[in-house]
Amino acid sequence: MNDNTRTGWLFVAPAVVIMLVACLYPVLSAVHLGFYEWSMGTPWSEAKWAGWTSFQIAFTEPSVWRSLWTTLKFAAVSVSAEMVLGIALALALESNLRGMAFFRSLFILPMMVAPIAVGLTWRYMFDAQFGLINAVLVALGFAAKGWLAEESLAFAAIIIADIWQWTPFVFIMVVAGLANVDSSVLEAARIDGARWWTVTTRVKLPMIAHVLAITLVMRLIDAFRVLEVIYVLTFGGPGESTEVLSLHIYKTAFIGQKLGAASAISVLLLVVVMVLTWLALRMSNPMRDNEGDR
Amino acid sequence: MGRLKEKQLLEMSKPQGDYDLCCYIVMWKGEYVAKNLVQPLEPYFANVALADPAYDVKDIIPIYYENLGLVGGPKGYLAGPGAKLYGLPYGAETSVLAYRKDIFAKHNLAVPENYDDFLKILRVIKDKEGIGALTSRGQAGHQCVHAWLLHLNPLGGAVFDDQWRPRFNDKVGVQALKFFQEVVATGPAGIPGYGQGEANTAFLQGQAAMYLDSTSFVGLVNDPSKSKVVGNVGWALHPRGVKRASQSGGLGLTMPKNAKHPEAGFLLLQWLTSKAQDKAVTKQGGAPIRNSTMEDAEVVKQYPEFVVFKEALKYSNPDWRPIIAEWDEINIQALGVAVSEALTGKKAPRRR
Amino acid sequence: MTAGLELSGVTKRFGENTIVQGIDLVANPGEFIVLVGASGCGKSTILRMIAGLETVTEGRIMIKGRDVTHARPDQRDIAMVFQSYALYPHMSVAENMSFALSLTRTSKSEITRRVAEAAHILGIEPLLERKPKALSGGQRQRVAMGRAIVREPSVFLFDEPLSNLDAKLRAQMRVELALLHKRLGKTTVYVTHDQVEAMTLANRIVILERGVIQQIGTPGEVFNRPRNLFVAGFIGSPGMNMFKGVLTAADVVVLDGSRATVRLARPVHGPPGAAVVLGVRPQGLALAEGADAVLRMQVKVAEYLGTETVITGALAGSGEAVTSSVSGDHGGVAGTEIGLSIDPKHLHVFDAESQLNLVQ
Ligand SMILES: Nc1ncnc2c1ncn2[C@@H]1O[C@H](COP(=O)(O)OP(=O)(O)O)[C@@H](O)[C@H]1O
Ligand SMILES: [Mg+2]
Secondary structure, eight states, X not given: OOHHHHHHHHHXXXXXXXXXXXXXXXXXXXXXXXXXXXXXXXXXXXXXXXXXXXXXXXXXXXXXXXXXXXHHHHHHHHHHHHHHHHHHHHHHHTTOHHHHHHHHHHHHHHHHSOHHHHXXXXXXXXXXXXXXXXXXHHHTTOOOOOGGGSHHHHHHHHHHHXXXXXXXXXXXXXXXXXXXXXXXXXXXXHHTTOOHHHIIIIIIHHHTHHHHHHHHHHHHHHHHHOOHHHHHHTTTOSTTTTOOHHHHHXXXXXXXXXXXXXXXXXXXXXHHHHHHHHHHHHHTOTTGGGTTOO | OHHHHHHHHHHHTXXXXXXXXXXEEGGGHHHHXXXXXXXXXXXXXXXXXXXXXXXXXXGXXXXXXXXXXXXXXXXXXXXXXXXXXXXXXXXXXXXEEEEEHHHHHHTTOOOOOBHHHHHHHHHHHHHHHOSEEEEOOOOTTHHHHHHHHHHHTTTTOOSBOTTSOBOTTSHHHHHHHHHHHHHHHHSSTTGGGOOHHHHHHHHHTTSEEEEEEEGGGHHHHTOTTTOSOTTOXXXXXXXXXXXXXXXXXXXXXXXXXXXXXXXXXXXXXHHHXXXXXXXXXXXXXXXXXXXXXXXXXXXXXXXXXXXXXXXHHHTBOTTSSOOSTTHHIIIIIIIHHHHHHHHTTSSOOOOO | OOXXXXXXXXXXXXXXXXXXXXXXXXXXXXXXXXEEESTTSSHHHHHHHHHTSXXXXXXXXXXXXXXXXXXOGGGSOEEEEOTTOOOOTTSOHHHHHHHHHHTTTOOHHHHHHHHHHHHHHHTOGGGTTSXXXXXXXXXXXXXXXXXXXXTOOSXXXXXXXXXXXXXXXXXXXXXXXXXXXXXXXXXXXXEESOHHHHHHHOSEEEEEETTEEEEEEOHHHHHHSOSBHHHHHHSSSSOXXXXXXXXXXXXXXXXXXXXXXXXXXXXXXXXXXXXXXXXXXXXXXXXXXXXXXXXXXXXXXXXXXXXXXXXXXXXXXXXXXEEEEEESOOGGGTTSEEEEEEOGGGEEXXXXXXXXXXXX
């Protein structure tokens, strides 16, 4: 370490320390809480040391694993659909510069709506009797469906709502990424004989791989934490069919009054999200392009 | 709704609170008392400087008084030696059957008096009128359990027996659940996804011929801006099973221990629940908590159905559900999943 | 012999704006053509029309006798090197160079052979596995050329390929480009705004202004016989001196302001009394005293550049700017008034109105 880097470290040290504390404190306190039995509304002095009990519950309770599995399915289906749709939309609309401003502001709306309102809106839309979705289905000659009344349909419903809310995010990220692509590289590819599909898959998208990776990771993390929309839309039901892990944590903490167990499960969720993030980043390694740089 | 409780718990466990009154759901009363967050009201009523001599506590509908106010009796949440008053009802309710007079007249149907007739008429209405027979809550969690308990009680069942042994899955529990399944099969589409709002809407929009729910529903039914069935709705007692047993529940007002101005809080509470105020609120569409209001000629003229409601209150069961600390968890995470799975047909009701 | 490349009446309009106007140009096979002109004059647009990246509004483009006006870029038998290099950032050097071939039915071994050969020519064999980010500007430039070479096109197109390099590297790459062209012998169209690049590389230079060709000719022709004032001013460094004057006889110009009389080597085609511009290359002005000193100038700066001194200042009488380039070190004249003689060989006379060169 030479003098320059040491000075550099000194300058950034306060920021790094604050970042570490800000990031780690909630995690550590969740882990800490996991070792206690404590109920909201009672003084902390009445908390009882519970050892590993809560973690044992977290890892052996079938409902925890069921909801983890539900979360995985939910995240896999909705995030991949959002990525595909968002990328497709961005590719379709990127050249339409005039329409772009319009679509961009239109698409940004779903993201700005409060999750509770998104849940309520979709609850009306999926209403078996009066919902817009069934009205459209019937108008198209299909049978109306009990969207929130059947397990598989309710699962589809929460995915549809998530896709509606978050495809625009992918769209905007991809559009921003594409805007930074040097158009002469794409022209070089055309001269090299690449047609639209080849240019897109072998040049354009690889060139924004880092944007795609970050988008994917952000969506995955969010999809694993989804709570409010599902809370309002299905409250986890029918049965447990839409009970994602964060909703399960919520119920464990505030309905079951088991804050220790809830903390233990949220540590599990954190670990899963971290592993997935790491995998996603590795897959599309955004740092790879910088290898050997400098 | 769920979030309200978290906020109240946090608020009331602060050294000094920002609220002098707290509006709670009946299920939370035991927990708030156990956690030492709210205070008994008797000392305030005993304080001549504060108490209104014309208040007349006895006039408060006794079942509401017991159900929402008392904590500490032999069974914890019921009246009896040791029970103290921790809150007063403010928006309490019981169950009654709302039905469409026009449809019943059209097909010459009798309003079901007991559960046998009730069960039979579901299919009859569905077949004859082509709309849902009985609308009902059905969403996973407390919504579907609430609806199931409505049937479980008159059929003679309970969640626990007198020795606190679970009995929800006995013969009666299965019978109530099967009845509920028939409600779903003959009801408006989508009941397993219905919260109270959707259940209400189905009836208000004329998609169901009956609705077994709360007395507080009457305000919506009579509001032409929300209801398409104004003037066509009759009210009847919750049908009898082996006995009559209608629900007990709703909201109450209590005083946090950490209240900054407890006297002022009490005065407000006393005023809100006084005879005059109860009548005034009722005339505006609120739910009465006093017998004097239920019997008031002016009020009865405005709400003829109060005659039936008052009768229904005789059968309101304060032990309709166990108001114990674990109830939320049992209600939402255990029964709420199982009942929901029966409604979608994923699992069949059966005895253990 | 069919032309390597032929443009006839090529015009480009973006909406109402005519950016390129009626370009006629025939490049012989193997010829190195340089399009030169100020920034924004339409050079890139012409090149991009040849490449097929821009549609042609009017006119026709032929490559080796084949009409390619409406052909797809990859079907034109051309390769292009971009100013930004336009390398595929996610591909290695080898992948960059083989991308085009991998999209055709070329065999693996053939691809490897051609990439190796191009890499050898350009001296970038050690870089084949690297990503573009790990290359210097000059190396990237070579890879971009390698990518073009591998395709073995009939026509090479370069759009200001050296302008992102520093001066020293630019000079070096210029030489390499010339050698490369010699070696490959392919018809080349090269766009630059740098007239030094144009003069050193071109077989023929095409000088453009506002989308219109001003002159086509060898470097010698455009330097020694500029067709008009624009070409005269654009080519040559330092730029040609321009003095306003009047043609008093077929071979006499009297300058405005200084009233100096300048005798021409040959009579020119112009009516006596016509307003003209006298053009003198800086090399045509020498230090002089007495009768030889036709002009007098007030020197502002005298820069000794090693072999010659570039003297700049104002012409006595008119105040017009003057630049003179004289051999040897004359840094001492700064701030003084000096006399200048004019070498008639370096004189041009332009009609002030038509701007055409009257000497021809
Ligand atoms: N796609 C386009 N739409 C409108 N104008 C354009 C377009 N492309 C280029 N131009 C205009 O055409 C003129 C010539 O551009 P260009 O050929 O790039 O100039 P050069 O390469 O000589 O600097 C410029 O004024 C430029 O603004
Ligand atoms: Mg250009």
